[in-house]
Each structure stands twice: as structure tokens, then as C-alpha cells.
Amino acid sequence: SAAAQGDGIPDAKTVWSACVVNCGSRCPLRLQVVDGQIARVLPDNTGDDSLLGRQIRACVRGRNMRERVYGPGRIKTPLKRREGTKRGDGVWDEISWDEASELFAKEMLRCAETYGNESLFSVYGSGVWNAHISSSALAGRLFNLVGGSLSYYSNYSYSQIGTITRFHYGIPDECTSNSFENSIQHGRMLVLWGNNPQETRMSGGGNTFTSVQAAKTAGLRIVVVDPRYSDSAAVLADQWISPRPGTDAALIAGIIKHLVDNDLQDQKFLDDFCVGFDEHTMPEGVPANLSYRSYIDGKGPDGVVKSPEWAEEITGVPAHTIRQFAVDLAMTKPVNITQGWGPQRHANGENQARAIYLLSNVLGQVGIPGGGTGGREGYFWPLTSWFPAGENPVQASISNFGWSDAIDHGSEMTATKDGVRGVDRLPSDIKFMVEFGGNMLASQHADNGALRELLRDESKCEFICVIDNQFTGSAELADLVLPDTTTAERWDLVPSEYTGDMAYLIMAEPAIEPLHNSRPGYDIFAGIAEKAGVGKEYTEGRTLEQWARHMYENEHRPAVPSLPDFETFRQLGVHRYYADMDNPEAGTHVSLRSFREDPVSNPLGTPSGKIEIFSLELYDMSQTWEFPDGKKGDRITSIPEYVATWEGAEEARQPGAQYPIQLIGHHHKSRTHSTYGNLAKSKEAHHQVLWLNPLDARARGIADGDIVGIFNDRGRVQIEVRVTPRIMPGVASLPQGAWIQWDENGVDHGGSNNVLTSLHPTPVAKGNCQHTTLVQVELVSAGTKA
Amino acid sequence: MLGFYFDSTVCNGCKACNIACKDKHDLPVGVNWRRVVEYTGGSWSVSGNTAVPSVFSYYTSISCNHCENPVCTQVCPTTAMTRREDGTVFVDDEKCVGCRYCEWACPYSAPQFNAETGHMTKCDLCADYRDAGQDPACVAACPSRALDWGPIEELRAKYGNANAFEPLPDPEITRPNLVIKPHRDAQPSGMGTGHIANPKEI
Numbered sequence: 001s002a003a004a005q006g007d008g009i010p011d012a013k014t015v016w017s018a019c020v021v022n023c024g025s026r027c028p029l030r031l032q033v034v035d036g037q038i039a040r041v042l043p044d045n046t047g048d049d050s051l052l053g054r055q056i057r058a059c060v061r062g063r064n065m066r067e068r069v070y071g072p073g074r075i076k077t078p079l080k081r082r083e084g085t086k087r088g089d090g091v092w093d094e095i096s097w098d099e100a101s102e103l104f105a106k107e108m109l110r111c112a113e114t115y116g117n118e119s120l121f122s123v124y125g126s127g128v129w130n131a132h133i134s135s136s137a138l139a140g141r142l143f144n145l146v147g148g149s150l151s152y153y154s155n156y157s158y159s160q161i162g163t164i165t166r167f168h169y170g171i172p173d174e175c176t177s178n179s180f181e182n183s184i185q186h187g188r189m190l191v192l193w194g195n196n197p198q199e200t201r202m203s204g205g206g207n208t209f210t211s212v213q214a215a216k217t218a219g220l221r222i223v224v225v226d227p228r229y230s231d232s233a234a235v236l237a238d239q240w241i242s243p244r245p246g247t248d249a250a251l252i253a254g255i256i257k258h259l260v261d262n263d264l265q266d267q268k269f270l271d272d273f274c275v276g277f278d279e280h281t282m283p284e285g286v287p288a289n290l291s292y293r294s295y296i297d298g299k300g301p302d303g304v305v306k307s308p309e310w311a312e313e314i315t316g317v318p319a320h321t322i323r324q325f326a327v328d329l330a331m332t333k334p335v336n337i338t339q340g341w342g343p344q345r346h347a348n349g350e351n352q353a354r355a356i357y358l359l360s361n362v363l364g365q366v367g368i369p370g371g372g373t374g375g376r377e378g379y380f381w382p383l384t385s386w387f388p389a390g391e392n393p394v395q396a397s398i399s400n401f402g403w404s405d406a407i408d409h410g411s412e413m414t415a416t417k418d419g420v421r422g423v424d425r426l427p428s429d430i431k432f433m434v435e436f437g438g439n440m441l442a443s444q445h446a447d448n449g450a451l452r453e454l455l456r457d458e459s460k461c462e463f464i465c466v467i468d469n470q471f472t473g474s475a476e477l478a479d480l481v482l483p484d485t486t487t488a489e490r491w492d493l494v495p496s497e498y499t500g501d502m503a504y505l506i507m508a509e510p511a512i513e514p515l516h517n518s519r520p521g522y523d524i525f526a527g528i529a530e531k532a533g534v535g536k537e538y539t540e541g542r543t544l545e546q547w548a549r550h551m552y553e554n555e556h557r558p559a560v561p562s563l564p565d566f567e568t569f570r571q572l573g574v575h576r577y578y579a580d581m582d583n584p585e586a587g588t589h590v591s592l593r594s595f596r597e598d599p600v601s602n603p604l605g606t607p608s609g610k611i612e613i614f615s616l617e618l619y620d621m622s623q624t625w626e627f628p629d630g631k632k633g634d635r636i637t638s639i640p641e642y643v644a645t646w647e648g649a650e651e652a653r654q655p656g657a658q659y660p661i662q663l664i665g666h667h668h669k670s671r672t673h674s675t676y677g678n679l680a681k682s683k684e685a686h687h688q689v690l691w692l693n694p695l696d697a698r699a700r701g702i703a704d705g706d707i708v709g710i711f712n713d714r715g716r717v718q719i720e721v722r723v724t725p726r727i728m729p730g731v732a733s734l735p736q737g738a739w740i741q742w743d744e745n746g747v748d749h750g751g752s753n754n755v756l757t758s759l760h761p762t763p764v765a766k767g768n769c770q771h772t773t774l775v776q777v778e779l780v781s782a783g784t785k786a
Numbered sequence: 787m788l789g790f791y792f793d794s795t796v797c798n799g800c801k802a803c804n805i806a807c808k809d810k811h812d813l814p815v816g817v818n819w820r821r822v823v824e825y826t827g828g829s830w831s832v833s834g835n836t837a838v839p840s841v842f843s844y845y846t847s848i849s850c851n852h853c854e855n856p857v858c859t860q861v862c863p864t865t866a867m868t869r870r871e872d873g874t875v876f877v878d879d880e881k882c883v884g885c886r887y888c889e890w891a892c893p894y895s896a897p898q899f900n901a902e903t904g905h906m907t908k909c910d911l912c913a914d915y916r917d918a919g920q921d922p923a924c925v926a927a928c929p930s931r932a933l934d935w936g937p938i939e940e941l942r943a944k945y946g947n948a949n950a951f952e953p954l955p956d957p958e959i960t961r962p963n964l965v966i967k968p969h970r971d972a973q974p975s976g977m978g979t980g981h982i983a984n985p986k987e988i
Contacts, residue, residue, distance in 0.1 A: 041809050043927055057929045063805040198798040204929025212796050212930060231798040234843045242839055318836045669800055680815050681808060685801045687987055695830060705986075724983055725828050725841045785985075 012039060016507040016573035019062030020134070020487045021672040022126030022157075024498035025203030027058035028574050029065055031488055031511040038488060038511055041065045044205070046574050051181060051213055052502050052584045056205025056574065060685060061672060067679045068486060069515070073470040075483035076516035087456045087464070087477050097519065097527060103480060105531035107463040111432035112147055117394050118410075119431035120149035124156060124400050125438015127468065127675045128484070128521065131508070132493040133387045133547055138525045139436050140389035145534040148394035150410075150430065153421060155400045156444065158341045159767025160349030161375070163399075167615040168354050168640075169373070169592070170605025175357070177338045177372030179379055179589035180210040181501045184218040186370030189332040192224045193356050194248065195340030195376070198231040200667045206499040207377060211236055221332055223325070225251075226342070228666060228691065228733055229726035241325060242728045243315035244649040245662045245771050246346040249355035250642035254311025254319070255326040256362050257296045264330035266364025273599055274361055276614020276639060283608065283616045292358070292613050292639045306642075314642065314649065316728070329363055334370030337363075338377045342664070347633050347645035347772040350764045354640030361611055367596025378589035380503045380579045382495040383559040387522075387547070395422035399766040403440075404451055404759060406430045407461045417626045419766035434465045435474050436521065437484065439674040441466070442473025443740050446757040446768060448748070449715045452477065467524060470678055473740045483518035490520035491548040493556065501588045504576045505556065507569050520544055614638050618764070627763070636763050646760070647774040652730060659712050659774035661696065661732050665753035668735035677739045688751040689722040691733040692777060697723040705783030709747075710734060712775045715755035717748045720783060732777060736770065787854070787873030788911055789938035789963025791945050792847050794972060796930040799824055799845040806927035807849070810912065817898045819909040820849040820924050821988040825953045825973070827980025842971035842980065846954065847932065849924065850875055850896035850909035851962030858888035858897055866906070867897070873938070873963060874911045882906050893955035894962070895988075911935065938963040950975040953982050 012032040019027045032040040041063055047055035078100035079092040095103075111119050122139040129135065143149035154162040161174045169175040180197075183190050192211075201207035214220045215236040224230065224237040225248070233240045243251045259265045270277040278293045289299045298305035308319035308326075315322075329335055337360045344353040357374040365371030372378075398406055399419050406413060410429035413420050420426055435441055441464070445451055454460060455477045466478040475481045487494075487508055494506040514520065519527075522544045529538035542550060549566055557563045560577050569575065580587030594602040603609025607616060619638040627634040633645025644650045652662050670686035671677040690710060692702065702708055704723040709716055710732070717734065727733055734753040741750035748755045757770045799822050807813065807820045828841035852874050859867045859875065866881035867888050877888075877897065882905040888897040889906065897908045912922035920926070925933040934941065945965045949957050952973040957964075966972075973979045982988070 041806075043806070045926075049931055057927060058802065059929050060800045060802045060805050063802050063809060063927060066809060202798070202800050202802075202929060204802075204931070208798065208800075208929050209931075216796065229839070229841050229843060234845075235796060235798050240839065240841075242837070313835050316835060316837045318838060321838075669798075681805060684815050684818075685804055685987065687984075693830065695832065722983065724826055725830060725839065726826060726843055726983075728839065729830055729832055729837050 009034060009039060014042070015509055015511045016570070017488050017511055018494040018506045018508045019058055019065060020128055020131040020492070020494055021061065021675045022129035023061070023203070023672040024201055025206040026130065026494050026496055026506065027056050027062050027203050027205060028506045029058055029062055030573070033511050036512055038066055038069060044574060046572070047576065051184065051210070052578065053576065054205055054209050054502065056203060056504065059202035059204065060669060061676045061682070064676060064679055064681050065488065067681050068676065069488050071679055073678045074516060075468060075471050075475065075481055075518070077483060078517070079481040081479045087458065087479065088452065090476060100480060100482060101527040101531045104465055104528045108432055109146065109532060111462060115428045115431045117147040118150045118396050118426060119428040121403060121406070121430045121433045122149060123403055123433055123435050123438065123440050124152065125435050125440060126673060127437035127439070129437070130495065130497055131487065132384060132495060132551060133544065134487070134490065134492050134521045135386055136436060137387045137389035138521050139434050140392070141387070141538060142525050142529050142532070144390040144392050145529065145537050146532055148392040150394060150406070151392055151397040152400045152403065153397050154765060154767060156768055158344060159400055160344040160762055160765045161341065161353035163765035163767065164350035164353055166605065167618050168357050168612055175373050175375040176378035176589070176591050177375040178336050178370070178591055179501050180207060180214050180377050182378070182588040182590055183220060183336040183370055184210070184214050185585070185588060187220055187334045187336050188370065189221040189329070189335040190214055191335065191337040192222065192232055192236070193337060193339040194226055194343035195338050196226065196230040196232045196667070198235050199669055200340065201498060202669065203499065205502070210500050227664065227728045227731045230666065241317055241321065243317050244728070245664050245731060246348060246352070246645065246648050247315040247642065248343045248352045249348065249640055250311050250314040251317060251322065252355040252359050253296055253306035253642055254308040254322045255329070255359065257306045258308055258323050258326040259330060259362060260293065260296070264326070265362045269364035270362065273366065274611040274613050275608050276612060277362070282614055286616065286619060290614065290638060295639055295641055333363065333365065334368060335363060335365055336370065336372035337365070337374045338372060339374060340376065342771060345769055345771045347648065347762055347769045348643040349762050349767065349769055351637060351640045351643055358613060358640050361613065366611070367590060367592040369590055373591045375591065377500070378591050379498050380501050380589060382497070382503045382505070384493065384495050384505055384556045385551070385559065387551070396426055397421045399761065401761055401768040402766055403430060404445060404454060408454055416624055417628065429460065431462045433461050433463070434467065436467045439472045439474045441477045443674055443738065443752040443754055446754050446770060447714050447759045448740060448752055448755045449746060450759065467521060469518065472674065482524055483516060484524065485514045485518045485520050488512060489514045489518070491545045493548055493552060501578060501584065502576055503578065504574055505560070505563065507573050509570060522547065621764070631760060634763050645772060647758070647772050652774055659776050660730070661775050661777055662730060663710070663753065663756060663773040663775045664731065664733045664771040665736035666733050668737055671737045673737045674739060677737055687720065688735060688738045689720045690777070691727040692721050692723055693727050693729045693731070694723050694725060695729045696732070696777070697721070700777060700779060702777070702779050703783065707780040707783060709778045709780045710756065710775050712756055712773070714758065715748065717751055717755050718780055719749065719751040732775070787852070787938050787963055788935065789852055789873070789941055789965065790849065791934035791941045791965045793932040793967040794844055794846060794969040795967055797845040797847055797932045798930060800929060802927045802929055803847050803924035803933060806923045810923035813907070814900065814902055817900050817907060818988070819898060819907070820847060821895065822847045823953055823988050824983040825980050826983040827973070843983070844969035844971055846966070848894055848954070851894060851960070851964040852911065853963060854961035857891045857960055861887040861891040863887065874913065875908070876910055877906050877908055879905050893959055941965045952977060952980060
């Protein structure tokens with residue numbers, strides 16, 4: 001079989017496993033085992049270099065799996081915070097699995113009894129995300145069997161676009177665009193708007209591969225819009241346009257103004273498929289001059305014409321570049337405008353996301369081959385299913401970003417003030433929290449310093465359990481730490497995700513026995529369930545391996561009939577499948593195709609059934625939602641207009657600004673969020689450094705390689721600087737996901753960008769907006785030579 | 787004579803090649819038989835409210851180039867560094883005393899000192915993999931399909947002769963068995979129009 005090929009070690013046993021992190025891809029790994037130890041981590045050796053049969057080559061992260069399995073960061077045995085110490089003091093007692101399971105169950109049931117099941121919460125964590133069995137559903141199933149828990153909607157990746165899309169396209173998530181494969185087949189131009197597949201989708205089976213094909217083989221004109229010269233700009237782009245962070249909606253207003261002034265818009269599409277672009281397609285019952293056209297023509301409430309010169313002033317992009325880009329878009333159709341999730345991770349992120357959607361609407365590109373919706377590049381979503389969490393009896397939910405507020409003052413949180421769903425007001429604060437495979441408590445949420453203080457207050461959240469295979473910063477803040485295995489030590493079934501039109505399932509079986517005193521997550525939760533009196537209901541009598549076989553036979557094979565039997569799959573390791581199995585080339589993704597072909601029979605889920613450029617629902621919310629501690633930009637708008645916000649581009653450029661640098665945090669090539677971020681070889685390959693423009697460096701006496709301080713009122717980071725023209729003046733980027741290294745003065749030397757970001761949520765999604773952050777940068781000490 | 791091909795137009799600098807090599811050969815931190823160099827240059831013109839870039843950046847993934855004129859073999863005082871019949875340059879662990887002359891002489895930093903063993907180490911183009919009919923680890927690893935290997939005559943017939951771009955040294959020094967497909971912004975050798983942006987990562 002493919003897995004068993006010798007690869008230079010004749011006596012090795014080779015088994016299929018996977019890198020299971022939240023990069024959006026997931027890659028197979030062939031683990032070669034000698035004497036019960038993993039000796040090599042090998043890449044996929046199935047498939048080829050064809051567009052839809054491509055080999056799924058793991059990137060730099062997954063190839064370092066051996067260090068993740070055997071490195072010193074592993075949690076070795078259950079740990080309980082010593083009585084009399086505070087959370088974060090770092091004094092632990094080793095306890096047995098029996099004691100640990102008992103403690104978890106007892107505290108969970110006590111909090112449910114005392115405060116209600118709304119006080120239980122499983123916080124976001126993506127370190128083991130999207131394995132079919134070892135996923136967040138393991139905790140959810142336990143909670144659901146004891147009466148349920150507070151849940152969350154949306155996620156840290158795309159909180160704003162994931163919430164606002166239902167108002168624009170009537171879809172309760174993001175609305176994808178056409179796939180890159182579809183652009184390769186049918187398109188002429190591709191726009192990567194804040195979209196960086198070469199760094200955020202690094203799998204050789206995913207969009208790193210397909211985007212290169214689009215650029216090099218298909219020869220599409222590619223424009224990258226990004227304040228940073230990303231590797232996608234370096235590898236793919238014919239043109240790079242660099243607006244100031246958070247000003248994309250202004251750039252788009254200027255583009256659309258130039259389009260309509262020259263009659264380059266698709267007016268028929270706007271009239272037939274959309275509401276609210278023009279006054280003549282506005283819904284009834286709202287005042288005049290609130291359409292998008294009125295907004296750009298200066299007839300709306302602000303009375304400002306949104307000319308390219310107006311956009312130039314805000315974005316920093318010259319008006320002539322804006323005009324030229326507008327004409328290129330109109331003349332190079334079909335064009336697929338795809339947006340990444342950086343633009344929406346701003347304080348005005350809802351409007352940023354909708355504005356990019358809008359540009360594709362104005363160009364009439366929705367639902368046609370080679371075009372697109374303005375959403376992220378599309379894909380064929382795997383049909384295989386996840387471990388069943390069961391039904392949650394608790395109706396209440398909060399945004400993915402709302403849990404720290406819910407710990408602090410959950411019972412004050414309401415629907416119209418905090419985006420609480422399912423109930424008008426939360427009945428309880430969060431009192432019991434589990435983090436499974438994530439680093440939210442330490443570095444992945446915002447304002448890490450303030451959050452740490454909140455979590456150390458045991459009168460707030462009364463019990464915190466962290467389950468992971470690495471001793472993260474989050475584990476340091478727990479009462480109970482439980483050692484999970486890595487994927488290499490357990491059974492699982494691993495699906496693809498954002499990998500374009502080639503979907504696949506990967507076999508993962510244990511290559512080695514669990515190290516130390518670790519257990520697979522399933523066994524951890526099954527053991528707790530038993531102590532909570534719901535053991536049989538949790539396991540249904542199945543071991544982990546039996547669940548893998550059960551789900552494969554009863555869920556996956558019926559959904560994907562081309563899957564072979566389980567034993568054959570163990571040998572093959574990877575199974576590729578397509579929307580159209582008979583003709584994969586014909587089945588590439590065209591988003592909203594049926595709506596475009598017949599909008600009457602296939603209306604969107606919006607109230608009008610059309611694309612709502614003006615949303616009456618948002619108009620109503622703009623009158624009813626409350627912003628008691630409102631900051632600049634805390635408002636809801638009916639159209640995707642540009643909103644200047646707190647810590648935005650304008651504030652940064654005010655004369656004498658205390659914090660004049662806009663800080664963004666791009667995804668780092670050595671990590672997926674914080675996963676792999678503690679490994680020596682990963683850190684050697686890609687150093688954590690601040691990206692700073694030479695003009696900003698010179699003004700501060702900073703040279704490449706120096707140690708700099710990056711600070712604002714929330715915190716301070718000290719780290720090496722990379723002085724590079726690859727970031728625009730006035731902007732710096734500290735790659736997200738670095739592991740915190742606090743010193744005794746509360747300064748972080750690990751480079752966690754979230755030491756500097758704000759807990760203040762966005763107006764509609766109540767989501768995280770990490771790229772809206774102002775800082776100052778100063779020299780700390782001269783650097784050392786390489 | 788065997789050599790490498792590298793496509794600079796598709797490399798995003800991910801370093802899967804570097805980590806795959808380290809996994810294959812059990813190399814510790816500090817020993818990197820394959821390194822990926824970022825070469826960056828350009829500037830911004832700021833005028834009023836606008837900021838306009840003229841910026842370039844590209845990567846070069848480099849291991850031992852198994853040169854026609856390998857200076858490492860010439861400076862080695864113990865004859866530990868030799869060239870095999872297939873052209874690959876090989877260091878004999880039994881003979882190497884770790885004097886590091888080869889490291890200083892090689893303009894590509896190919897020989898790497900392993901402090902744990904006290905000896906020089908280097909790329910052997912995965913001799914055992916080749917014997918088993920497989921590609922070298924770095925070539926099989928590249929998610930972007932930027933690497934290839936084979937007889938240098940075949941590589942040159944397929945991909946051309948180019949190999950003189952910043953930040954690489956003048957190929958006349960060692961005559962590397964290396965072919966590079968240049969990035970659109972590749973700067974000619976010796977121009978110094980940009981700088982190595984990641985000196986501590988290589």
C-alpha cells in the first residue's frame with residue numbers, strides 16, 4: 001500500500017495520521033514507527049499535480065509533528081492547582097485520572113445546580129479543530145447530557161462576516177465566492193482582497209496550490225489588496241494595492257463612484273437582483289436618500305460625495321490608482337473578488353465585509369462561472385459528519401468573543417446591548433469553563449493582561465479546566481489541567497475543509513501508545529461522564545476505535561458512497577471526492593448559481609429574497625440596539641458605508657497622536673494560531689518579529705534587528721523588529737498566535753499581539769476586531785547580528 | 787552529475803523543505819542543510835495623504851549545490867569531504883575533525899557544523915531515498931512544487947541555465963549544479979538592490 005512504502009527505513013511500520021489544526025486545510029501525515037517510536041514524518045504520497053487530484057503535501061507546521069509529539073511541552077499527567085495558591089502561580093499537585101474526573105464532574109454539577117446550566121461554558125479552541133471525533137463536540141456532548149450549557153455563535157476567524165452576511169445575502173454564515181478552480185476554468189481576473197492563501201492556507205493540497213495554478217498556469221490577472229506585501233502579493237500578484245487598515249469600505253465607495261459616473265456598473269443586475277443600491281429599489285417605509293447611490297453621490301445624511309479623491313484621503317491609495325482599478329474590474333470580467341477574513345476583523349468589520357460583497361454586486365458577478373460573490377473563495381464542503389454532541393437544552397448563546405464579559409457580568413448581558421441570542425438577558429455569569437485544545441485564556445483572546453486578572457479572580461469564574469497536549473499559557477490559568485494525546489496517539493477521521501473543489505477524508509490511527517499518562521480526549525470526557533452518572537449515555541458502549549468504525553460505516557459511507565470499506569481505507573489513507581464524482585471538472589463551485597438563474601424560484605433568505613444592499617432589518621436595529629458605553633464607530637448602518645472608528649486610521653493620523661501606528665497581526669507561517677508556537681524548530685524556521693516600515697523606523701531611531709517596545713494603554717510587548725518595506729508606512733504587524741512570556745513587570749517578551757488588542761466588540765456581531773489597534777513603537781536596545 | 791532545480795516564482799518561503807530535511811536527517815536546532823532566504827527591496831513614496839509602494843520580495847531555497855568546483859573538498863585538510871561518482875558532495879564522518887574550514891569556504895553555507903557530534907554535516911541529496919527510488923525529502927515535501935532534482939543536464943534541458951541572482955554568490959566561484967527559475971523581481975547577482983530580510987533564520 002501507499003502508506004507502507006519503505007522510504008529508506010526497511011523495517012518501519014508506516015501508519016496514516018494527520019495534522020489537525022485550524023488552518024482550514026488538514027493534511028495527511030505518514031508516520032514511520034520503529035520500536036514504538038515515531039522515526040519520520042512523511043508527506044502524502046497519493047495523488048499528483050493535477051488541479052483536482054493534487055497531492056496533499058503538509059506544510060512546515062505538520063512536518064514538525066515529531067517535535068510536537070515528543071517535545072518538552074507535553075502535559076504528562078493530570079495536574080490540580082495546589083490549595084492555597086492563586087491561579088497562575090504555577091504550583092501543581094499531580095493527581096490520578098480518577099481524582100481528576102471526580103473533581104471535574106463534581107464542580108460541573110455543583111455549578112449547574114447552584115447557578116443553572118447557563119453558567120457552564122466550553123470556550124472556543126481550535127488546536128484539535130475539525131477532527132471528526134476529537135473536536136469540541138466531546139465537551140458539548142457531556143454538557144448536553146447534564147442539562148446543557150451556554151453556547152456561542154460565530155468564531156474568532158470571521159465573527160463579523162459570519163454574522164452580517166444574513167442581512168446582505170440571507171445566509172446565516174459567510175457567503176462563499178466561486179472557488180479558485182472555477183476561476184481557473186472560467187475567469188479572467190482574481191482579486192485577493194485582504195486574502196492571503198499563500199500564508200493562511202499553506203497546505204500543498206489546498207489553496208496555496210490552486211492560487212499558484214490561477215496565477216502561473218491559467219494566467220489570471222491577480223490583484224492583492226492588503227496593507228502588507230504578503231507572500232500572496234510576492235508570489236501571485238500582478239498589482240498590489242495597499243489601503244490603510246480598516247478603510248476598505250472607503251476604497252470601495254471611491255471605486256463604485258467612479259464606476260457609476262462612467263456607467264460601468266451592471267445596472268440590470270442591481271435592478272433585478274438587489275434592493276437599495278438606487279432610490280428606485282429601496283424598500284417602502286424608509287425616508288428618501290438612504291440608498292447606496294445617494295450615499296456616494298453626496299445626497300445622503302452626511303452630504304459628502306464619495307469621490308476617488310475622498311477615498312484617497314482616507315485610504316492613502318492615490319485617486320488615479322482607484323480609478324484605474326475600477327476600470328480594470330469593469331473591463332476584465334468575469335472577475336472573482338474574494339475576501340479574506342482580515343478586513344472584517346476590524347471595529348467596522350461588518351461594513352468592511354459587506355462593502356466587498358457590494359463591489360461584486362455592482363459588477364454583476366454573482367452566480368456566474370468565473371465570477372463570484374465577494375466572499376472568501378468557495379469550496380466543496382465535506383459531507384462527512386462529526387461526533388454527535390446531542391441537543392443542547394439551553395437556548396441562550398453569546399458571540400464567540402463575549403465570554404470574558406459573561407464571566408465578568410453575564411447576568412447584565414442582553415440581546416440588544418450585547419447580542420445575546422435565545423433569551424433577552426443571560427440568567428447567570430459563566431462559573432464553570434472548559435478549554436479543550438485552545439489557548440484563548442492566555443494569548444488568543446484580546447487584552448491578555450486584563451483577561452489574566454479577570455481569570456485569576458476565583459470569585460468570578462469558579463472553576464477552569466484546560467485539556468490539551470501542550471502546557472499552554474492557558475493551562476497556567478487553570479484549576480485542573482488534563483493531558484490529551486496528540487492525533488498520533490489516537491483513532492480519528494479527519495476531513496478537509498477550505499481546500500477548494502477537492503474534498504477528502506484522512507484516516508488517522510494510533511501510530512504509538514499514548515505518551516506519559518495522557519489519554520485521548522474521548523476517553524477523558526467518557527471518564528468524566530461516568531463520574532457524573534451519564535457514562536453509558538456518553539459512550540453508548542463504544543470505545544474510541546469503535547466510534548471511528550461506527551461513524552465511518554453508518555455516517556460517512558452513506559454520505560460519500562465512493563468511500564471504500566474501513567480496512568481498505570486504513571491502507572489507502574486518503575480518499576478524494578467531489579461535488580460531481582462523475583466529472584469533477586464540471587462540478588467546480590459557483591456560489592449562488594441557482595439564485596442567478598432563477599431568483600423567483602430560488603430566492604435568498606433575506607426578507608426581500610434579493611441581495612439587500614440596504615437592509616431594513618439593520619435600519620430597524622440602528623434605532624433599537626443600545627450602545628451605553630459607545631465609542632466612536634459604535635453604530636449600525638443599513639448600507640455598507642465607511643465608518644471611522646475608535647483606534648482607526650483617522651485617529652492614528654491626528655497631529656500629536658499618542659498612539660500613531662496601526663497594528664495588525666498577520667497569520668504566521670510557523671503556527672496555526674498558537675499551535676506549534678512553542679516548538680524550537682518551528683521558532684527557528686520563522687522568528688516572531690514586528691514588521692515596521694523603514695520610514696517609521698528611521699523616525700524612531702530604530703534599525704533592523706533591534707529590540708523594540710510596542711505599547712498602548714492596555715499593555716507592552718518587547719520583541720525584535722524587522723524593518724521592511726513590505727508593510728506600509730504608519731502600519732506595523734505583529735503576527736498573531738505567539739506564546740506569551742510575561743516578565744515580572746507585566747511586559748510580554750513572546751510577542752503576543754493580543755497584549756495590545758481591545759476587548760471592545762463590534763456593533764452587530766459583538767465580535768473580535770484585533771486589527772483595530774493603535775500603538776506606539778520605541779527603541780529598547782540595539783540588536784545583535786545574525 | 788546530479789543537481790537541484792528551484793522555482794523562485796512559486797516559493798512562498800514556508801520552509802516545509804527545511805523541516806522535512808531536518809526530520810529526515812534528525813538534525814537539531816542550528817543545523818540546517820536546506821535554508822530559505824528572503825530577499826527584499828524597494829521603497830515608498832509618501833506624498834500628502836498617499837503612500838505608494840515600489841517593493842519586491844522573493845525567496846530562494848538553497849541546500850548544497852553539489853558543485854562542479856566544490857571548494858569545500860579543496861580546503862578540507864583530512865580528505866573527509868569528497869565528491870562521489872554521481873557528483874554529490876559527501877562528508878565522511880570517520881575522517882572529519884570538525885575544523886570547519888569547509889564551512890568558511892563554501893559561499894552557500896552548505897556544510898553545517900553539528901555541535902552535538904563535533905563533525906561537519908551536509909546534504910547528500912538523500913542518497914538512501916534515491917537508492918530506494920524516491921525523491922529527496924525536500925523535493926517531496928514542497929507544497930508549492932518548487933523543487934526538483936536529477937541529472938543536471940536534464941534539469942538544464944528542461945528548465946534552462948539560470949542560477950545567478952541575488953542573494954546568491956557568483957556561480958563562477960564553484961559552478962553549482964543548480965538551476966533557478968527566476969522570480970519576476972529577481973535581481974541580478976552583485977547588484978545589491980535589496981537585502982536579505984531574514985538573516986537570523988538561515
